[in-house]
Amino acid sequence: MDRKEANGVMRMHGESSRMAESGIDPKKTYDAVVVGSGAAGGMAAHVLTIHGLQVLLLEAGKKLPIEQELRSMQWPYDNAYRGALPPDHASITFNEYTIRRPPYGAGLEKTKHLHSYVGSTDYVKNIVVDERENPYTGTNYAWVRARCLGGKTNIWGRLALRLSDYDFKAKSRDGYGENWPISYSDLAPYYDKVDLYLGITGVKENLPYLPDSIFQRPTKLNCAEVTLKQSLQKMGRTLTQYRAGVTSDGLKHNQYRSQCFGRGACERKGGCDIHAAFDSPTGLIYPAMDTGNLALRTNAVVREVTIDAQTGKASGVHFVDSETMKDYTVRARVVLVAASTLESARLLLLSKSRLYPNGLANSSGHVGHNFCEHIMGPGVVGLAQDLVGKPSTLDDGRPGGFYLTRFRNLAEKHPKFIRGYGFEGGSGARMFPEGTDRHGFGASFKEEVRRNEGAYISMGAFGEVLARYENYVDLDPVVKDKWGIPALRFHYNFGDNEHRMAEDMKETAQEMFEAAGFKTVHVSSRVLTEGWSIHELGTARMGSDPKTSVLNQFQQSHDVKNLFVVDGSAFVNASCQNPTWTIMSLCWRSCDYLADELGKGNL
């Protein structure tokens, strides 16, 4: 890595934390206040400051000394806990998600801190929230939240995919749900901008249902992956290199991010300490600060969007300081909610007033509804037998393995379910070997682990969960979080279409591995708890009809002109592609529109 870049990051940390403390000007009316600093909030701050607007970015979490947290190249034996959680922390297991009901903190009181399933290592324990401070209730749901500058982008898996008109116009294809109020052609220029500004690796495939990005240098497949790819070609299916939101060639316009150097601990889920992998702080927020137009306030838990009773428009927000518990009010000409899908719905529902008794932007009654995501669980682990016993290879020096694209309900209709699913997978030697859960012990156990080390290949499916009005969140009448704010209550379950699709995922996974000649080690048919995908979407959907949608095509509230909800809550359906690249592209488009409208005096 370039030294200068590392210093740049450090210097910037100093500056931005000073800014955070210098805080906000209570007398000032900002052009825009943005709630949340993840993928969506970071993008909003970036685009609006480029347009010259004076922006205040409010983030509920702390500003972490992120390089200390991430430790991307630390060897396990140099970590006090070999990379696992310290004894006063625990994470919720699949079992506990299944047999208990939220709030999960109650009853799991052995350790001081409790995290979602993602918070199972020393590298993420300070990034994901403490479940006890942030309870939720209702149906079982593995809700993964990161409250810190950058939100979940600090630890995201970086699979960066586009949606297509197979998704935006899915209703026209199968009659279910609603079409989006936009087409691929509306968003394509913004996908391009995001590609170029943030960097993405991948290979062009010319698939109508999974459009290509403007890719930087791709990562490579390893041998078992190539075997699978070739076998799939015969079935007319596509396996492509992991499309990662990672800059493999570097970005000349961004001094805070290095190019990728293919280091092994990438899969650690602790982020990338040289920021080759996109995260919102170095990718969007620090550059926005460099414009001089951005003020950042961390530890600011927004509890309400305030309303001007005269005009019915948003006037700013109330927030509580997460440490001092003091209340603050800030004023702005436009309010952008980007607190992540579920938190944004919560904030709208919390913002009740005489004018808006059902919560803000909710004349349709759709806020919190049409909640959707991806179903996970079915998958397969196999052994490429020609690689067993071969000398050790370097297989994990890259941000991801492969993506096996959707193949259901494209040309033909599947008789049992609508929509599609894709698989994420990878193969080869890892720092911690696969296969140690095998039976037995002793010399043969040790030798088997070693011989098979580089031969494992596995993949798991992500499938579309249909957006249904009946799947929704609302506010719990009793339970509150640490700051006295009503908790979210879930009413959410997978439906028949999802379960039938999961059945198919398992079957096809096994078939494809067998066709490639892999020895099946394990086939999983178990569906993981709702929420596991961390791709929650759709609680304030866009649409052209204000009676059945919350936002218009620019993520602007139908009811309140100067209120925008610029994160995944705007999605009309979940598609089966990971959402973050689309979240940012939509947000960029909406913020261009916002700046334009504000300039024309229309907001």
Add this chain to the structure above:
Amino acid sequence: MSTEGPINLKQDRRQWLKTSATVLGASLLPLPAMPSEVAQAETAPGTAQTKPGETKSAARFFTPAQHTLVEELSETIIPADSHSGGAKAAQVADYIEQALRETVDNSQKSVWRDGLRLIDLMSQHYNGKSFVDSSSDERIAVLTVLSDNDHMTDLPEVRFFRDLKGLTVRGYYTSKIGIDDELEYRGNRMLTEYVGCDDPTPKSR
């Protein structure tokens, strides 16, 4: 000990427990079995709930004799061979000691306290001597009884074996010996380009 098919642990244990019921008390009666999902190890071993680390407290969890026993047990799970050192060389017993000293999971502590005694009872029963005094084959024989019956998670000695194996595996494959010598792991370094399938030699920088 004969090797005609797997030993039924539930039958045998009555005999070896009888000799020591007074020493051990009632704590070694079968417990409710673990739910099978737990038994199936939900994710990688790396995600076990509590892990050892530095601590100010110098109090040891193991007596010196127990420490020796754990060394030999872990070495039986992952022995040295012509390829690389085993659990003993990788100081897995120290890792386990830390894990147990620091855990807030008291049931795990008692699984170990009871387990170490039960192992010696089993060794006396099958080999006529303590585990540490047994030969390598005799040690393997004792652990084979547990491994062959490792679905009987209502038995404290089986729970002990499973935890012993889990911690040994985790401690070993996160050690320098495990990573460098045994697995010859080649990643976690700066690369100009990931090599992939066509050219197996990485260009390191």
